[in-house]
Amino acid sequence: xxxxxxxxxxxxxxxxxxxxxxxxxxxxxxxxxxxxxxxxxxxxxxxxxxxxxxxxxxxxxxxxxxxxxxxxxxxxxxxxxxxxxxxxxxxxxxxxxxxxxxxxxxxxxxxxxxxxxxxxxxxxxxxxxxxxxxxxxxxxxxxxxxxxxxxxxxxxxxxxxxxxxxxxxxxxxxxxxxxxxxxxxxxxxxxxxxxxxxxxxxxxxxxxxxxxxxxxxxxxxxxxxxxxxxxxxxxxxxxxxxxxxxxxxxxxxxxxxxxxxxxxxxxxxxxxxxxxxxxxxxxxxxxxxxxxxxxxxxxxxxxxxxxxxxxxxxxxxxxxxxxxxxxxxxxxxxxxxxxxxxxxxxxxxxxxxxxxxxxxxxxxxxxxxxxxxxxxxx
Numbered sequence: 001x002x003x004x005x006x007x008x009x010x011x012x013x014x015x016x017x018x019x020x021x022x023x024x025x026x027x028x029x030x031x032x033x034x035x036x037x038x039x040x041x042x043x044x045x046x047x048x049x050x051x052x053x054x055x056x057x058x059x060x061x062x063x064x065x066x067x068x069x070x071x072x073x074x075x076x077x078x079x080x081x082x083x084x085x086x087x088x089x090x091x092x093x094x095x096x097x098x099x100x101x102x103x104x105x106x107x108x109x110x111x112x113x114x115x116x117x118x119x120x121x122x123x124x125x126x127x128x129x130x131x132x133x134x135x136x137x138x139x140x141x142x143x144x145x146x147x148x149x150x151x152x153x154x155x156x157x158x159x160x161x162x163x164x165x166x167x168x169x170x171x172x173x174x175x176x177x178x179x180x181x182x183x184x185x186x187x188x189x190x191x192x193x194x195x196x197x198x199x200x201x202x203x204x205x206x207x208x209x210x211x212x213x214x215x216x217x218x219x220x221x222x223x224x225x226x227x228x229x230x231x232x233x234x235x236x237x238x239x240x241x242x243x244x245x246x247x248x249x250x251x252x253x254x255x256x257x258x259x260x261x262x263x264x265x266x267x268x269x270x271x272x273x274x275x276x277x278x279x280x281x282x283x284x285x286x287x288x289x290x291x292x293x294x295x296x297x298x299x300x301x302x303x304x305x306x307x308x309x310x311x312x313x314x315x316x317x318x319x320x321x322x323x324x325x326x327x328x329x330x331x332x333x334x335x336x337x338x339x340x341x342x343x344x345x346x347x348x349x350x351x352x353x354x355x356x357x358x359x360x361x362x363x364x365x366x367x368x369x370x371x372x373x374x375x376x377x378x
Contacts, residue, residue, distance in 0.1 A: 005036060005040055005041060005042040005043075006037070006040040007034060007040075008035040008040075008052055008110050009107045010035060010110040010111045010114060011107040011108045011110070014108055014111040015111035015112070015114055015115045017138055018112060018115035018116075018119075018138075019118060019119070021138060021140075022119060022140065022314075023119065025314035026121075026312070026315065027120055027312075028119060028120075029048075029117070029118045029119075029120060031048050032118065033049075033050065033114045033117040033118050034048060034049050034050070035050045035051075035052060035105075035110050035113065035114055036049065036050070036051055036052065037051075037052050037053070038051045038052060038053040038057065038061065038072075044068065045065065045068045045070035046068065046069065046070060047069040047089070048117075049068075050070070050071045050073060050113065050123070051071070051073070052073050052075070052104075052105045053072065053073070053074045053075070054075060054076070054104050055074065055075075055076055056074055056076065056085075057072060057074050062087060065087065066087065066089075069089055071087065071088040071089075071123045072085075072087040073085070073086050073087075073113075073123075073127060074087075075104035075105060077099065077104070078096070080098060080099055081096045081097060081098055081099055082097055082098075082104060082131070083096050083151070084097070084127055084131070084148070085152075086123050086124045086127050088122065088123035088124065090122050090123065090124065091124075092152065093124040093127075093152060093153075094150070094151040095127065095128065095131070095148035095149065096149050096151050096158055097132075097147070097148035097149070100135060108133070109130050109131070112129060112130040112133045113127065113129075113130040116130060121278070121279075122278065122280075124279075124280040125279040127148070128147055128280055128283065129141055129279065131146075131147070131148050132146040132147045132148070140318055141322070142318070142321045142322050144286075144322060144323075144325065144326050147279070147283055147322075148283065149283070149287070150283050150287065153284070155257055155258075155262070155285070155287055155288045156287045156288055158287070162287060162288045162289050163266060163289070164289035165266050165270075165272040165288075165291045166269055166270070166271050166291055167271075167291055167329065168249070168273070168329040169329065169350075170350025170351055171193040171223065171292065171331060171350065171351035172192030172193060172350065172351055172372070172375055173193065173351070173352070173354070173368070173372050174192070174193040174194075174195065174331055174351050174352065174353040174354070175191050175193070175194050175195070175353070175354055175358050175368070176194075176195040176197050176354070176355045177194065177195070177196065177197065177355070177358070177359060178197055178199070178359075179196075179198060179209065180196060180209045180212035180213040180216065181212075182194075182359065183196060183212075183213040183216045183217060183222075183224065184212070184213075184216040186222065186358070186364075186368070187216045187217050188220070189364075189365055189368045190220075190221050190222065190372075191222050191368055191372075192221070192223065192351075192372075193222065193223045193225065193248075194222050194224055194225070195224075195225040195226070195353070196224065196225070196226050196227060197227040197228075198210075198213075198227070198229070203232070206229050206232050207235075207236070210229060210232050210233055210247070213226070213246075214236060214245055216246070217246045217248075218244070218245065218246030223248035223249070224246055224248050224249075225248060225249045225250065225251045225271070226247060226249075226250055226251070227250075227252075228252065228256055230250045230252070230256075230260050230261070230264075230265055230270075231261075231264075233247050233250055233270065234264060234268045234270065237268060237269075237270065238268065242269060243269065248271055249271030249272060249273060250265055250270050250271070250272050250273070251273040251274070251275070251294070252273070252274050253275045254274070254275060254276070254277070254281055254284075254285075257285070262288060271291035271292070272290045272291050273290060273292040273293070273294060273331065274290050274292075274293060275294045275296070275333070276294065276295055277296065277297070277311070278311075278315075279319075279322075282295075282319065282322070282323055286323070286326055289327070290327065292329035292330060292331055292351075293327050293330050293331070294330075294332075294333045294353065295311075295316060295323070295330055295331065295332055295333065295349075296311060296316075296332060296334030296335075296353075297310050297311060297333060297334020297335060298310065298311055298312065298313065298316050298332055298333065298334045298335060298340075298344065299334055299340060300334075300335050301334045301335040310334065310335065311334070313343065313344075313347075316332060316344070316347060317347050320347050320349060324348065324349075329350065329351070330349045330350070330351070331352065331353050332344040332345075332347070332349050332351070332352040332353070333352070333353040334353075336352045336353060336354050336357070337354060337356070337357040338367075338370055338371055338374065341354075341371060341374045345376070354371060357371060358371070
């Protein structure tokens with residue numbers, strides 16, 4: 001006799017209410033998501049199936065779910081906390097959060113989880129939202145204290161408090177460019193913030209490019225961030241007058257954080273900015289107390305391959321509402337230009353980053369002046 005699959009208990013009215021309230025803001029998946037307790041799941045789950053397990057699944061089960069492209073959430077009680085392991089095609093994340101109930105996967109939890117997945121949030125972000133959802137509320141979560149802590153891949157243990165990086169003011173127009181030659185063109189135009197995103201595996205070329213960019217901003221009103229090459233930036237700053245060196249900070253992507261010596265960057269006095277693309281990444285980075293967070297990509301962009309689809313203004317507003325009380329300096333990034341700049345700034349961030357709006361402009365000084373004019377007067 002073939003075993004019949006049975007859905008996990010879910011609060012249907014709550015799930016529907018979440019979709020009705022936020023479907024227009026975030027968009028709704030055409031195909032419904034389904035949740036199953038592992039013992040009651042279909043023999044052949046699919047990409048829109050979430051399997052829930054109380055405890056730790058065995059290696060065979062983990063491999064079977066992964067091969068099917070499905071999502072597995074294992075939840076275990078540790079003291080007064082739930083430890084959630086989310087395994088999906090986008091990777092493995094482990095979170096801890098205060099336990100509101102004695103049920104690891106209550107009907108309300110399942111309802112919000114499924115609704116968040118249907119609203120196009122990846123599984124690790126959907127888990128964060130389901131845990132942070134206020135019982136009995138219809139409001140989108142924005143209380144940072146209710147959100148989980150990241151245990152894997154954590155940058156600092158949840159029980160540890162990291163010293164903050166030097167703070168940033170509102171960074172204003174933030175122009176990201178590929179070469180020091182561009183920095184030399186922008187610094188005389190009083191661009192508030194510039195980033196050198198120089199791609200090279202040649203250490204000598206990197207050092208030379210950083211030195212040239214730093215000299216261009218030294219004594220100017222432009223703040224220079226160096227993307228990725230943190231050690232070369234630290235070395236140059238130490239050898240050339242510290243705060244007077246022309247280098248203001250480092251910018252790192254998520255993939256760079258594990259290899260960077262964060263303590264060395266902090267000790268150098270350099271500011272640290274980090275790119276984030278959703279709830280789990282923001283929570284992961286908030287633990288190290290960076291100088292600013294870049295939130296995006298808001299709109300479609302062709303300047304780099306993005307790990308996620310464009311976030312859209314709805315997600316951007318939600319991210320700013322959650323993170324601004326925790327990390328005041330926020331930067332909107334990804335596809336920002338003169339046509340949408342006011343919409344981005346209206347959310348309340350003090351900075352927005354552009355690339356092509358400057359680098360592909362026919363008249364660079366005019367483009368810069370127009371973009372700066374879109375920011376509220378100080």
